[in-house]
Amino acid sequence: MRATLRWAHSDLRTHRGEALFMVLATAGIVGSLLLATALFGYATNPWQRIFTQSHGAHVWIHTARDADAAKLAGLGGVESVAGPYATEAATLTSRGTRASVELRGTPRAPSVGRPLITSGRWLTPAQPDGVVLESRLARALLAEPGDLLTVAGTARTLTVVGIADSAEPRYSPGEQPGLVWALPSAVRDPGGQVTGLRLTDPEDTDYAVQRSVTVLGAGAVSEVSTWKQARAEAQGDNRLLGQVLGLFGLGALVAAGFAVHGAIGTRIRGHLRDISVLKAIGFTPGQVVRIFLLQHVAYALLGALAAATLTQGLGSRIPGRLGDAVGVWQGLPGHTVVLFTVPVGAVLFIAATTWLAAWRAGRVPPVPVARSAAPAGGRLTGVARGALGLRLPPALVLGWHNAFTRRTRALATVARLALPLLLIVVAMSAWTTIDRFHSRPQEVGLAGALTVRPDGDLGDTAARSLLERDPQVADAYPGVEVAALVPGQTATIALRGLGTREAPYPFAVAEGRPARGPDEAVAGQGLLDLLDVRVGDWVRMTVGDQPQILHIVGRSIEPENAGRVISTSLDTLRENDPHLRPTLYQLRLRPGADPHEVADELAEAARGHVDVHPVTNPADGLSPLRGVVVGLIAVLALIGIVELLSAIGGTVREGERDLLALKAIGLSPRQITAITVTATACTALAAVGVGTALGIPLAHWLIDAQGRSSGIGAGLAQGPSPVLLLLFGAAAVLGAAALAALPAARAARRRLADTLSAVA
Structure with missing residues (x-):
């Protein structure tokens, strides 16, 4: 045991940065999972408690x-x-x-x-x-x-x-x-x-x-x-926040497990002689495995304990909804069990991936195997030789060659690094989608910024004149919204007549086409799911004792009423009831107009005869998600740094055998450093390409799936702009190169005697 502790202590001193990042990443992962659990409990428990205590009606x-x-x-x-x-x-x-x-x-x-x-x-x-x-x-x-x-x-x-x-x-x-x-x-x-x-x-x-x-x-x-x-x-956006945190927490946990597996694998390859010596002096394979296992489980345990302690002690002080959620969750009966099982589950998962990698160390023979005389990077490919013939900088050519010459190992490294980058792209897409609700609300079913409901003392003509006089009002669409019974009479939906055939309301149609003709309508995803119909079907509903038959020609994005809305023109509803009069107006404002200021002006001009309020934007309730996204990106970046440090360490160790040859052909220490930096940058560039290529469609699928399940419907997803993706990729590649610069420079300036002992 004493020798095991001395080995672990020596390895910790050598790899302090990796140990710190591993502890921080584990703390972030466990914290995300605990906050997700708190949000799920917060979303369900308050309503359930009220329903139970009030003996609620179903x-x-x-x-x-x-x-x-x-x-x-x-x-x-x-x-x-x-x-x-x-x-x-x-x-x-x-x-x-x-x-x-x-x-x-x-x-x-x-x-x-x-x-x-x-x-x-x-x-x-x-x-x-x-x-x-x-x-x-x-x-x-x-x-x-x-x-x-x-x-x-x-x-x-x-x-x-x-x-x-x-x-x-x-x-x-x-x-x-x-x-x-x-x-x-x-x-x-x-x-x-x-x-x-x-x-x-x-x-x-x-x-x-x-x-x-x-x-x-x-x-x-x-x-x-x-x-x-x-x-x-009642659950509202809290459940969505919990789902986002839980999804990214689990994804980050998997990425962390792969990062630990890669780090241990790289370390084993760099310590083959030391492991052989340990076995030669009496260490059993099981003891060698336990060295690596206990060391990395200790890192994970320290991070998990820190996350659980901070969540329990300071979680309720987080500003906004997250703090409220943690406060409510701490009062629930199963809180203590979850506070124990989530960190333990995360540590056990990391321990499992650690054991798989450490098992290879137990198989290292006690007698060191003679190393091949072939260069570590392998023979130069025809492409590399051709690039050198074109007088491209040798450092760039050899760096690219070293990055991808061992295909299996290179692909594994790129895959491990691409996973956290992929999740970062998904998080950026979630942020961009939320911004879309605010910057382009007309694309997500929020063309009207204000809803005006005149009282019975204000006639249609007077109400329309009042609205059209305001210079900040671009369009005023008359409308009616009533509750209708669905076929089978098992629920009510919202039947809405907005706009006229001459001035149709600009619905955000994600599938099919807008409703233009008689009896044509567009419906939300929630209504299509409720009635089990699709675009092109006819539906019959009942308003009072009067039937209404409509042809669904399009699916609109409907943020209201869980998507259980069917919308047509006011003219179509008037065909059944010629005396129907507008009960509300949806106002589209001119660019730059403040909805709250316009609402106050209209209410003052109407002298209390209208009820004006801004249209509810679903993204307003998701404001805590911005802070969540930033925190998740930080956790995923830590995991990526752990993987990069492992890849850099492996590249530096494998380049030690080529150091003498590179110096012999006249390369300076700066050029030798550039080889390692280029190899790391090429690996990061490949991972960015894979992460972006897979992350964008995955983000669209996840966001659209959430939109369908909530009733709003697919078509909400908005990926990051090309400029933002370019900046993200550049930051990842330049950051990887900067991380590799210092260890590569130290290795390039090693003494020849040290190099001879390393390759002996």
């Missing part, structure tokens, strides 16, 4: 006011029912902000779908105008218990008595109205009612919806929401 069905919703309690598979509760659509204003809400008349605290009070109290008959706000709605209105809210268009005021969490779909401007619980007396103009169903088997949700619509009649049902939709919306 289905919420909005119906007409006169529908006999009491029949739903007798359906098979229904465990309990909430409601029916009378509802009223309204717009509340507070401190200069507005929000569309659903007032829900709730006589007492429900047992199913019970709001969880976070501040304030529940409703009491002593305060008939009191309301309880859903927490996200309260944040949007900047409201707290005790504040007064005004119902837009009236003199009515409501007093906030409490704020509560709910497992139902949360408030989203322009998409989902906020939920407000009130006493039945406060719901003065009910336009419908809502009923919640808690099922004995949550997986029977679709069947329960279908049975409910059959019992009540399709014309009585206006909207259906399920627990699966609410869960997916």
Whole structure:
């Protein structure tokens, strides 16, 4: 054991840089995997906790006011029912902000779908105008218990008595109205009612919806929401961040394993005589293997412990969503188990790759094998001889020759180095795709920057005139958005009519063509998956008791409503209902216009008769991904440096046998140094080419696969610009050359006696 420790200590002193980079790379990998686990727990647990504690309903069905919703309690598979509760659509204003809400008349605290009070109290008959706000709605209105809210268009005021969490779909401007619980007396103009169903088997949700619509009649049902939709919306971007971190963490772990394998293999080739001596003095093959295994497992263990300690101690202090995720994750029951298993799994994987490489050291014979008299670089190829004949610099020719003369070893080195570079290209593509949402939103289904919803007191002509007068508004597209029942009556989708045939809305069509003719429409990926249809099919849906049949001629990129949107022109919807009037306007602004400033100007000019809000950009919730990408690139760069240092060490050792011959033919130490630097640069250049060639299509596939799974659809991926790729490749090659310069210069200036002893 003492000899083993002395050998390990000596090797550590010789390769301090590789040891440091290995520890840092392992720490980054384990940290990424732990943060990914935290984000997955953060994405799922808060909603699941609220749903469980509130005894949430699996289905919420909005119906007409006169529908006999009491029949739903007798359906098979229904465990309990909430409601029916009378509802009223309204717009509340507070401190200069507005929000569309659903007032829900709730006589007492429900047992199913019970709001969880976070501040304030529940409703009491002593305060008939009191309301309880859903927490996200309260944040949007900047409201707290005790504040007064005004119902837009009236003199009515409501007093906030409490704020509560709910497992139902949360408030989203322009998409989902906020939920407000009130006493039945406060719901003065009910336009419908809502009923919640808690099922004995949550997986029977679709069947329960279908049975409910059959019992009540399709014309009585206006909207259906399920627990699966609410869960997916609550998880949102956190799950995507977790997937990105997990994917890159696993990829980096594999790259690190290959880098360790290559480093040990290179070190074994450079220490064949020393290993033979160890065996000659009594070391067994198992002891030789354990020398390398324990040494590199110690590096991995140190990095894993550092990552686990930092994540546990400082993770919750990370600014933004990552810190919140770690804080929530640390309170989960399985947190301690994960904090132990993830680092242990990473260390075991690195140990497995280390053992495979160290096993070769155990097979080294105890008597050194005489080295071949052939030059280490092998005979010059015809191409190399021709290049020398053209009087190209010998250092460049011999460096290129040394890099690729041993094809198997060279290909393995290029493959190991290309893996982290490939993952860096994928990370850069993710960054560029996020930038595309902000720089060219019209290409990702966000042509409209503002959504304007006029109230009933402002006519169509007045509303359009108001919008067209603003010099910063380029186009105003009238539209209608309603909930429609899908075939089979198992869910509701968003049916949208935007623009006219004379002025069509510029949908971002990723497949097929835009909708131009009568009954033509474009649909999001989420709707195509839900209905199991494709471009070219006809679909039938029900709006109230009125059927609507549309021909899907294209697939549009739909960031809203998980892609469960079918869009046509307003003229097509008017063919079924000639009296249909626009309920909203999508505004396309002129270049350079600030959406928030335009929204304030329009709201002030309309004197409170319009509700204006910017269109939600999905990339806004992915801002933490930028910091994640930077961190991942740093970890992958460390892994690449480990591989480069191994390759450089191998090139320097193998060049020692040629040193005498190179000096004998008149090459200076600077030229000999250039040979090693050129060989390293050529290897890095080949790895950059492979990593870029494979990374770009892999990034497109991964991003498009994520787009399809989220319902937005494929067609989002945007690769880095050629200039950025060129800079990336140049940085990688120049960095590799700079790393090789110092060890190559030291080797070129070695004394002849040292060189003779090395090749003896």
